[in-house]
Amino acid sequence: MSFILNIDHVDMEFPTPTGPFTALKDVSLNIAKGEFISLIGHSGCGKSTVLNIVAGLHQATKGGVVLNGKEVTEPGPERAVVFQNHSLLPWLSAYENVELAVQQVFGKTKSKQETREWIEYNLQLVHMDHAMDKRPGEISGGMKQRVGIARALAMQPDVLLMDEPFGALDALTRAHMQDSLMEIQNELNNTVIMITHDVDEAVLLSDRIVMMTNGPAATVGEILEVNLERPRNRLALADDPEYNRLRSEVLKFLYEKQRKVEPLRGQKDAEKTKPQKTPEKTAAA
Amino acid sequence: MNAISTAAEPGRSPVLAKLSSWYASSGDWLKTSVVSLVGIVVFLLVWSAAAQNINTSLGAFPGPTAVAGQFKSLYAEHTAERAKAEAFYERQEARNAKRMEADPDYQPKIRKYTGKETFLDQIGTSLITVASGFLLAAVIAIPLGIAIGLNKNLNTAINPIIQTFKPVSPLAWLPLVTMVVSAVYTSDDPMFAKSFVNSLITVSLCCLWPMLINTSVGVASIEQDLVNVSKVLRLSALTHVRKIVLPASVPMIFTGMRLSLGIAWMVLIAAEMLAQNPGLGKFVWDEFQNGSSESLSRIMAAVFTIGFIGFLLDRFMLQLQKLVSWDKSSAVR
Ligand SMILES: Nc1ncnc2c1ncn2[C@@H]1O[C@H](COP(=O)(O)OP(=O)(O)OP(=O)(O)O)[C@@H](O)[C@H]1O
Ligand SMILES: [Mg+2]
Numbered sequence: 001m002s003f004i005l006n007i008d009h010v011d012m013e014f015p016t017p018t019g020p021f022t023a024l025k026d027v028s029l030n031i032a033k034g035e036f037i038s039l040i041g042h043s044g045c046g047k048s049t050v051l052n053i054v055a056g057l058h059q060a061t062k063g064g065v066v067l068n069g070k071e072v073t074e075p076g077p078e079r080a081v082v083f084q085n086h087s088l089l090p091w092l093s094a095y096e097n098v099e100l101a102v103q104q105v106f107g108k109t110k111s112k113q114e115t116r117e118w119i120e121y122n123l124q125l126v127h128m129d130h131a132m133d134k135r136p137g138e139i140s141g142g143m144k145q146r147v148g149i150a151r152a153l154a155m156q157p158d159v160l161l162m163d164e165p166f167g168a169l170d171a172l173t174r175a176h177m178q179d180s181l182m183e184i185q186n187e188l189n190n191t192v193i194m195i196t197h198d199v200d201e202a203v204l205l206s207d208r209i210v211m212m213t214n215g216p217a218a219t220v221g222e223i224l225e226v227n228l229e230r231p232r233n234r235l236a237l238a239d240d241p242e243y244n245r246l247r248s249e250v251l252k253f254l255y256e257k258q259r260k261v262e263p264l265r266g267q268k269d270a271e272k273t274k275p276q277k278t279p280e281k282t283a284a285a
Numbered sequence: 286m287n288a289i290s291t292a293a294e295p296g297r298s299p300v301l302a303k304l305s306s307w308y309a310s311s312g313d314w315l316k317t318s319v320v321s322l323v324g325i326v327v328f329l330l331v332w333s334a335a336a337q338n339i340n341t342s343l344g345a346f347p348g349p350t351a352v353a354g355q356f357k358s359l360y361a362e363h364t365a366e367r368a369k370a371e372a373f374y375e376r377q378e379a380r381n382a383k384r385m386e387a388d389p390d391y392q393p394k395i396r397k398y399t400g401k402e403t404f405l406d407q408i409g410t411s412l413i414t415v416a417s418g419f420l421l422a423a424v425i426a427i428p429l430g431i432a433i434g435l436n437k438n439l440n441t442a443i444n445p446i447i448q449t450f451k452p453v454s455p456l457a458w459l460p461l462v463t464m465v466v467s468a469v470y471t472s473d474d475p476m477f478a479k480s481f482v483n484s485l486i487t488v489s490l491c492c493l494w495p496m497l498i499n500t501s502v503g504v505a506s507i508e509q510d511l512v513n514v515s516k517v518l519r520l521s522a523l524t525h526v527r528k529i530v531l532p533a534s535v536p537m538i539f540t541g542m543r544l545s546l547g548i549a550w551m552v553l554i555a556a557e558m559l560a561q562n563p564g565l566g567k568f569v570w571d572e573f574q575n576g577s578s579e580s581l582s583r584i585m586a587a588v589f590t591i592g593f594i595g596f597l598l599d600r601f602m603l604q605l606q607k608l609v610s611w612d613k614s615s616a617v618r
Contacts, residue, residue, distance in 0.1 A: 075513070076519055079517070080517065081513070100518070
């Protein structure tokens with residue numbers, strides 16, 4: 001199998017007032033063209049950091065990312081990002097938000113007419129063509145996220161990076177968006193890395209689920225192949241034994257192998273002075 | 286709310302619904318105007334009662350009627366002066382025509398009428414001065430504010446200077462400005478009077494700061510996500526400023542502009558007094574020097590005029606902000 005994207009032994013250290021903080025240690029991952037990858041792991045383990053390094057928004061301290069045989073050194077539209085909170089420009093309409101991206105990427109190659117059609121096509125893909133002229137302030141959270149996805153898709157990226165794209169949405173809207181995304185994926189077959197907290201979402205959408213260990217010095221823990229037939233249907237899958245096995249694998253990883261007990265607020269400082277404290281005690285206190 | 290629910294009721298004609306909604310909204314309007322009217326009446330009563338008890342060397346402090354009378358006579362003076370000017374030009378034209386008839390080679394002399402400035406002329410001068418000073422300040426402050434907002438080091442370098450100059454009174458600047466202007470701005474046929482330039486620069490120096498600070502804060506507090514969008518799209522520096530930075534900070538820039546215009550108008554009066562720029566400030570100063578029995582009521586009339594124009598300027602900026610800004614909530618009140 002040939003890979004389009006290689007994440008190669010990436011380390012990431014953040015400088016902090018108390019010395020460098022190692023967020024990632026030796027993260028390696030190869031992704032094939034057209035593959036849909038989910039990154040899952042506990043909060044704060046470093047998923048966004050991985051994604052930002054691939055996007056070029058962060059520079060890895062060690063190792064690097066190679067896309068199409070070229071090392072990634074800065075952000076660029078061939079690695080479009082869908083941010084968690086849509087990040088549409090609030091003073092532009094949905095159409096204009098997509099237009100800004102299209103102009104930037106295809107301004108020289110597409111004619112006016114083609115540009116217009118391409119923007120409309122992408123907004124249709126996410127079912128937002130009826131509200132093209134609305135500004136972000138006038139549409140719902142789910143609709144904003146759709147426009148954000150349309151903007152990213154319209155760049156025709158080599159890899160589509162999504163950082164918890166549906167994290168801020170309610171369960172019903174979320175399910176809708178997942179279905180939409182599967183439909184789009186069916187048509188375009190993009191290479192996607194998506195961060196999620198949602199086990200069902202990961203299993204439903206992915207070809208592989210990459211599970212990350214807890215930080216600091218987080219790395220790839222296990223990788224789970226999802227060989228469910230496409231197109232997938234959430235209702236039909238509910239009783240599918242393979243689906244349920246995959247689901248419980250992920251749950252086992254998250255809640256047994258990488259069980260995380262967050263100290264309650266205010267106890268964090270106390271914990272620092274007594275580093276020997278066991279997690280159970282912290283939880284009970 | 287009211288209007289919608291009545292309009293939705295079946296069986297009622299739209300005309301009726303419209304009428305009743307008009308009634309509902311006019312009720313609100315009526316109430317506010319009655320309340321503000323009461324406020325004004327109370328103020329006038331207190332004022333006239335207090336005025337009678339204040340005796341100055343120029344006579345009793347003017348009450349509302351004296352000031353209202355002054356407005357009338359100021360306007361009358363203005364129309365009289367205009368009539369005089371017109372008559373002057375007519376006479377000049379007639380004289381020149383006559384001379385031309387007698388001697389076709391005669392080059393007609395056109396002189397400008399040099400009558401005294403009326404109150405309305407002075408208002409005009411003040412408005413022109415404040416607008417010029419404000420625009421000059423904006424032209425400097427907004428680009429500089431954007432640069433400071435984008436560059437942390439520049440901000441660290443300039444911030445102490447801003448904080449030091451911001452609280453300086455126009456009265457402290459003016460002597461310096463006057464000296465510098467008279468040294469630097471020398472020409473035989475100056476396009477602008479020195480007094481105008483002095484006032485303008487003083488106004489600029491004082492109203493620069495709110496615009497500068499607000500612009501830089503607005504630019505510096507752009508959401509990181511939006512900056513990331515710009516990075517992913519690889520927008521050039523110029524496009525980044527034009528398409529992301531400027532629109533994102535427009536609400537803050539306008540808040541700064543509104544503050545600045547308020548300060549500019551306040552500073553202007555002081556600057557005109559001292560610089561002898563023929564505007565409202567000079568009017569107040571001249572009346573003060575005059576010391577006639579009417580002076581106080583004329584100054585009081587100027588006070589109301591200054592206040593009202595200041596209010597109008599603020600409303601104007603607010604409307605402009607509403608028109609330009611995408612963030613409608615930033616332009617309330
Ligand atoms: N700029 C930074 N400076 C210092 N530490 C950072 C920085 N960015 C992230 N970190 C740390 O790196 C770790 C990983 O952060 P990251 O945002 O990648 O986590 P995450 O897995 O995306 O979490 P979440 O699921 O909550 O979004 C965290 O411990 C965080 O505190
Ligand atoms: Mg994150």
